Amino acid sequence: MTRSTSLSHAGRALGRPSSSGFLQSWLPRLVLAPSVAISLFFVYGFMLWTFVLSLTNSRMLPSYDFVGFAQYGRLMANERWWVASTNLVIFGGLFVVICLVLGAFLAILLDQRIRREGALRTIYLYPMALSFIVTGVVWKWLLNPGLGLQAMVRGWGFESFTFDWLVDPDMAVYTLVIAAVWQASGFVMALFLAGLRGIDDSIIKAAQLDGGSLPRIYWRVVIPCLRPVVFSAVMILAHIAIKSFDLVVALTGGGPGYATDLPATFMYTHAFTRAQVGLGSASAMLMLGGVLAILIPYLYSELRSRKNG
Amino acid sequence: MSALEIQKVRKDFGNERVLKDVSLAIESGEFLILVGPSGCGKSTLMNAIAGLEPVTAGEIRIADRDVTWLTPAERDIAMVFQSYALYPSMTVRQNISFGLEMRKVPRAEREAAVERVADLLQITALLDRKPAQLSGGQRQRVAMGRALAREPAVYLFDEPLSNLDAKLRVDMRTEIKKLHLRLGTTIVYVTHDQIEAMTLADRIAVMRDGHILQLGTPDEVYNDPVDIFVAGFMGSPSMNFIATTLEGQAGDYRLRIVTEGEDALVLPWPASRETPALAEQVGRSVILGLRPEHFSEEDSRLSGMDEGTPLSARVSVVEPTGADILLNMPLGDAEVTARVGPKCRVAPGERLSLRVDMGRAVLFDSETQKRLA
Amino acid sequence: MDNVIRRRTLGARLARLALYAALLLAALFYLLPLAVMLITSVKPLDEISAGSLLALPQSPTLVPWAKAWGEACTGMRCEGVGGYFWNSFAIVIPAVAISTVVGALNGYALTKWRFRGSELLFGLMLFGCFIPFQVVLLPMAQTLGWLGLSSSRAGLVLVHVIFGIAFTTLFFRNFYVAVPTELVSAAKLDGAGFFRIFWRILLPVSAPIIVVSVIWQFTQIWNDFLFGVAFSAHDTQPVTVALNNLVNTSTGVREYNVDMAAAMIAALPTLVVYVLAGKYFVRGLTAGSVKG
Numbered sequence: 001m002t003r004s005t006s007l008s009h010a011g012r013a014l015g016r017p018s019s020s021g022f023l024q025s026w027l028p029r030l031v032l033a034p035s036v037a038i039s040l041f042f043v044y045g046f047m048l049w050t051f052v053l054s055l056t057n058s059r060m061l062p063s064y065d066f067v068g069f070a071q072y073g074r075l076m077a078n079e080r081w082w083v084a085s086t087n088l089v090i091f092g093g094l095f096v097v098i099c100l101v102l103g104a105f106l107a108i109l110l111d112q113r114i115r116r117e118g119a120l121r122t123i124y125l126y127p128m129a130l131s132f133i134v135t136g137v138v139w140k141w142l143l144n145p146g147l148g149l150q151a152m153v154r155g156w157g158f159e160s161f162t163f164d165w166l167v168d169p170d171m172a173v174y175t176l177v178i179a180a181v182w183q184a185s186g187f188v189m190a191l192f193l194a195g196l197r198g199i200d201d202s203i204i205k206a207a208q209l210d211g212g213s214l215p216r217i218y219w220r221v222v223i224p225c226l227r228p229v230v231f232s233a234v235m236i237l238a239h240i241a242i243k244s245f246d247l248v249v250a251l252t253g254g255g256p257g258y259a260t261d262l263p264a265t266f267m268y269t270h271a272f273t274r275a276q277v278g279l280g281s282a283s284a285m286l287m288l289g290g291v292l293a294i295l296i297p298y299l300y301s302e303l304r305s306r307k308n309g
Numbered sequence: 310m311s312a313l314e315i316q317k318v319r320k321d322f323g324n325e326r327v328l329k330d331v332s333l334a335i336e337s338g339e340f341l342i343l344v345g346p347s348g349c350g351k352s353t354l355m356n357a358i359a360g361l362e363p364v365t366a367g368e369i370r371i372a373d374r375d376v377t378w379l380t381p382a383e384r385d386i387a388m389v390f391q392s393y394a395l396y397p398s399m400t401v402r403q404n405i406s407f408g409l410e411m412r413k414v415p416r417a418e419r420e421a422a423v424e425r426v427a428d429l430l431q432i433t434a435l436l437d438r439k440p441a442q443l444s445g446g447q448r449q450r451v452a453m454g455r456a457l458a459r460e461p462a463v464y465l466f467d468e469p470l471s472n473l474d475a476k477l478r479v480d481m482r483t484e485i486k487k488l489h490l491r492l493g494t495t496i497v498y499v500t501h502d503q504i505e506a507m508t509l510a511d512r513i514a515v516m517r518d519g520h521i522l523q524l525g526t527p528d529e530v531y532n533d534p535v536d537i538f539v540a541g542f543m544g545s546p547s548m549n550f551i552a553t554t555l556e557g558q559a560g561d562y563r564l565r566i567v568t569e570g571e572d573a574l575v576l577p578w579p580a581s582r583e584t585p586a587l588a589e590q591v592g593r594s595v596i597l598g599l600r601p602e603h604f605s606e607e608d609s610r611l612s613g614m615d616e617g618t619p620l621s622a623r624v625s626v627v628e629p630t631g632a633d634i635l636l637n638m639p640l641g642d643a644e645v646t647a648r649v650g651p652k653c654r655v656a657p658g659e660r661l662s663l664r665v666d667m668g669r670a671v672l673f674d675s676e677t678q679k680r681l682a
Numbered sequence: 683m684d685n686v687i688r689r690r691t692l693g694a695r696l697a698r699l700a701l702y703a704a705l706l707l708a709a710l711f712y713l714l715p716l717a718v719m720l721i722t723s724v725k726p727l728d729e730i731s732a733g734s735l736l737a738l739p740q741s742p743t744l745v746p747w748a749k750a751w752g753e754a755c756t757g758m759r760c761e762g763v764g765g766y767f768w769n770s771f772a773i774v775i776p777a778v779a780i781s782t783v784v785g786a787l788n789g790y791a792l793t794k795w796r797f798r799g800s801e802l803l804f805g806l807m808l809f810g811c812f813i814p815f816q817v818v819l820l821p822m823a824q825t826l827g828w829l830g831l832s833s834s835r836a837g838l839v840l841v842h843v844i845f846g847i848a849f850t851t852l853f854f855r856n857f858y859v860a861v862p863t864e865l866v867s868a869a870k871l872d873g874a875g876f877f878r879i880f881w882r883i884l885l886p887v888s889a890p891i892i893v894v895s896v897i898w899q900f901t902q903i904w905n906d907f908l909f910g911v912a913f914s915a916h917d918t919q920p921v922t923v924a925l926n927n928l929v930n931t932s933t934g935v936r937e938y939n940v941d942m943a944a945a946m947i948a949a950l951p952t953l954v955v956y957v958l959a960g961k962y963f964v965r966g967l968t969a970g971s972v973k974g
Contacts, residue, residue: 024380027876028795031787035847036803042818042825042844043810049821062824109705122960123709126716129956129963131905133922134949137929138715141722141938142735152735186712190964243814246907250926264908267816272912277820284816291814361867382873394864398886407882411873455868 047288054281062277071282081283084261087173088290091262092241094177095184099237100230102181103188108218110189111196121193124186132183136250139179140166143251169259172252176244176260179251184240188233195229196222235298242290263287311373312337312495313358313463318367320353320519327353329519330367335463335512338493344506345516346542351499354516355467358497360384372462382411387456388465391472393448395440401451402436408459426454429488446477453488466498470505482508503543507531515539532669537678540598540671546635549645551597552675555590562587564597564672566641568622574640576618579667584682587672595681596673601635603669604647607662617664624655636661723747723943730938746939750947754940756927759916763944766924770904770951773835773920777842778899784843785850785895786888790880792851793858794866804855810848818845819912826913833915841913842903849902850895857891858884893962901952901963921948 057067075081106124110117127135142148145164153161165171199222207217245264252260254269261269263283271280313335320328327350335341343351356362358369360381369377376384387408395404405426406419414422427433430450440448449469456464469485470478486509489496500506506513507527514524515538523535534540540548553564553576562578576597578587605617625644626637629651636647636655647663655661672681718735723746725739733740752762792804822841823832831837861884869879910920919927925948929941956963 024875025797028791028797028800031791031876032800032803035784035788035807035851038844038847039807039810042822043813043848044806046818046821047813050817053820062820106705106708109701112701114701114705120705120709122957123712125960125964126953126956127712129901129952130949131907131922131952133905133907133926134945135715137925137941137945138719140929141942142715142718147730147938148735155734182712182715239812243816245816246922246926249907249911250929253930264814264816268819268908268912271820281820284814284819287814288817291812295812359867359871361870381867381870382875386871388868388871390864390868392862392864394862394868396865396869396883398883407869407874408872411878455872459872 050281058277060275071278075282084263084266095180096237098181099185099188102185104192106189107192127183128187132246133250135183169256172260195226314370316368319365321365340496340511342498342506342510342513349516350519351516355499385462387459387461389452389469391468393452405454405458422458426457430454464496537673546646549599551641553597555595586681594675598671601646601648603666606649606653617666621662719942746943750940750943755931756924763924766921770920773838774903777839781843781846781850782895786854788851789854789858835918853895
């Protein structure tokens with residue numbers, strides 16, 4: 001509040017500062033105030049509120065009978081929550097890794113002075129513009145054993161071809177991975193391509209003069225330069241994975257049974273359709289904890305590198 | 310009447326004090342240059358005058374009016390920025406008249422003002438272009454035009470030439486000088502370029518660490534510096550500083566210079582330039598300041614410096630610049646630079662007889678770095 | 683990798699061929715679902731059960747599109763997704779406009795009128811980009827009830843504005859940081875105030891970031907499902923919710939062609955935006971994510 005202290009100083013010295021000067025110095029704060037208030041109430045206040053709810057035995061409607069951490073205990077004992085959490089680990093892990101590998105691979109291929117690069121890039125990236133609901137509906141159709149890809153390949157004469165993951169409780173979670181990779185890997189490609197284009201050309205030229213082969217130059221020189229891109233890509237993908245809700249709803253509906261539940265669908269189901277507001281709140285708080293566990297190291301390293309650089 | 314008066318202005322950023330009770334006054338029509346190394350506080354002082362940074366303490370008066378707590382708009386000043394800060398979405402014409410428009414000057418007057426400064430700065434042909442379509446020199450002119458259109462009490466120039474290439478910078482320097490002579494404007498000009506300071510200023514304020522070290526005419530600052538910092542900052546190549554021992558007594562002071570591998574050299578200090586301060590320094594180490602042009606080669610009878618003190622040194626480096634030749638040679642504990650005529654024929658390693666004009670030399674206290682004589 | 687002399691060996695040519703083959707294969711993978719969606723949406727139902735997924739329609743028809751738009755059942759009602767399509771627009775347009783304006787003013791105040799603590803405030807607001815929205819769903823439902831906005835389009839607009847501001851502020855802040863502050867200083871000296879500097883100096887150079895912000899917010903809000911399903915009623919649903927209901931309505935024969943036509947309808951606006959302004963779309967994605 002440098003300005004305000006100097007203004008009060010001015011008040012002592014002169015009686016009062018010029019009125020327009022006073023207004024000008026407070027306008028920026030006035031403009032920001034509503035957004036800050038919104039953020040305080042709707043983000044921080046709501047987080048606290050959800051935490052409070054998670055300590056109550058609320059069912060259909062929020063009640064304020066506090067039961068301590070009992071809802072968290074129930075959650076830990078809930079088999080469906082463990083299925084959802086395990087699914088998140090499987091889905092999230094595969095989704096992040098495959099997107100990274102595929103995205104980096106496509107970016108490197110596209111970086112070889114390709115004809116029609118613009119068109120290819122557009123094709124790779126367009127799924128990112130779609131809603132996860134649309135993605136889910138389309139892939140549900142494609143993966144439908146009776147009419148989709150399985151039927152198509154069988155129609156080509158491979159009668160024993162089987163691709164029925166969508167209805168297989170053990171495999172259904174992998175269909176989520178396929179659809180999510182289809183949607184997001186183009187975006188990772190775009191991130192990597194931007195990173196590759198940002199690398200100083202002279203580094204690559206120097207490596208070529210040193211006699212490295214192209215794959216070796218990429219592996220030893222170029223990819224290490226992309227560490228920050230990998231870092232942000234992991235961050236974003238993990239974030240998408242944890243928030244994934246619409247894709248599950250549209251593709252598998254959480255089924256067969258609850259085989260493809262994720263924490264996001266678990267929370268919604270319990271809070272909104274199964275009248276378990278307390279339990280739902282507890283699961284939401286754990287989701288927040290998961291995001292923070294990823295976010296805090298990321299922000300920490302970002303801030304540190306900003307200070308150093 | 311002072312056009313601008315600054316009294317004990319202090320500015321703190323957190324715990325750091327970047328302006329330490331700075332005071333100065335500028336007469337109407339004066340061209341004052343604030344010069345100093347980066348971080349000396351000159352730009353902060355400029356921003357304080359402009360009202361872009363509130364000061365922590367002190368008073369700023371423009372045309373005898375206390376403006377310390379007025380907004381920039383209320384101060385009657387205009388500023389030319391290093392980056393020019395032309396509004397990118399407006400044409401040159403709109404850029405120049407924007408300040409007048411904000412002050413609710415009637416349209417006809419605004420147009421007249423634009424015509425006037427465009428004519429003055431020869432940018433009439435550019436009036437309908439956008440800044441992006443202008444060259445660096447043209448942007449510079451528009452930035453000045455924007456300031457001139459308003460006819461404020463004080464003009465502030467913040468390193469206005471530092472983004473131009475070397476040749477254009479010299480041209481614009483001349484042009485600014487002409488404008489100032491013609492219009493009689495009051496200008497405060499910040500630069501880190503001491504040549505700009507020497508060529509443009511009526512007075513120069515040399516700043517360092519939030520203080521004004523010396524405030525004087527270019528001649529005073531150059532030839533009569535208050536301390537080693539000012540002496541070294543002004544002039545290029547910079548002044549040579551040679552460690553010497555002061556001997557003798559009043560009326561007969563001598564400076565003994567010991568150079569490795571040479572006989573000790575004793576230079577008499579002119580009696581006319583003695584000061585009382587020298588008496589305490591006898592037998593102690595003092596620093597002799599000699600500018601490169603204070604040397605001349607022995608046989609240059611025509612240069613009129615044959616009264617100088619003779620001195621012989623082994624030349625280590627010869628750097629012809631075209632107009633003259635810079636010689637490096639060991640003297641005392643350092644290499645000194647001497648400027649000699651372009652005809653001087655000397656090769657590295659040779660000895661050369663020189664004369665040094667002790668009548669213009671200066672002496673500094675080796676501890677306080679302050680001027681002794 | 684340009685301007686380097688390479689030997690034109692057979693191996694190099696084969697490698698080049700393999701490169702294009704891999705790229706085309708990838709393109710097929712990304713295009714397949716869209717192609718299937720389009721083909722299926724113009725096939726009569728009997729061709730779907732008889733023929734292959736990729737077989738082109740023998741007698742193409744727009745009936746499934748018409749049905750999806752005006753007749754298909756979404757839960758209890760059978761009025762198609764057309765009304766919900768317009769619902770989405772009615773929610774998206776005000777939400778995008780408001781959040782962009784607020785974000786622009788925030789970004790401007792945060793970068794060009796810094797005061798002690800302004801960076802902290804920005805960090806505080808930025809956090810809103812990262813929270814999983816599940817953590818605000820229950821309190822939001824109750825608050826909307828108190829405000830009398832439950833299940834209303836205005837309520838959804840409010841929710842999208844509240845959680846969009848963090849992103850738009852981030853966009854504009856990062857953009858305005860790169861605009862020289864000296865421009866603002868010059869305008870202050872010229873006598874312009876807070877809003878006038880914004881209007882006359884900053885806004886005219888903000889076109890690229892406005893486009894980025896509008897496109898980002900448009901796709902985010904159009905594609906939203908979570909807030910839509912949680913805070914809307916039958917007549918205020920956005921199209922994503924309607925599409926999901928349509929696909930999951932289990933009365934009568936499954937009409938896959940109608941499902942696909944409805945999915946196309948829901949996807950079209952964002953696809954059009956992407957095709958028209960892909961450059962800005964990518965910029966928004968990377969700005970919204972990398973710099974966060």
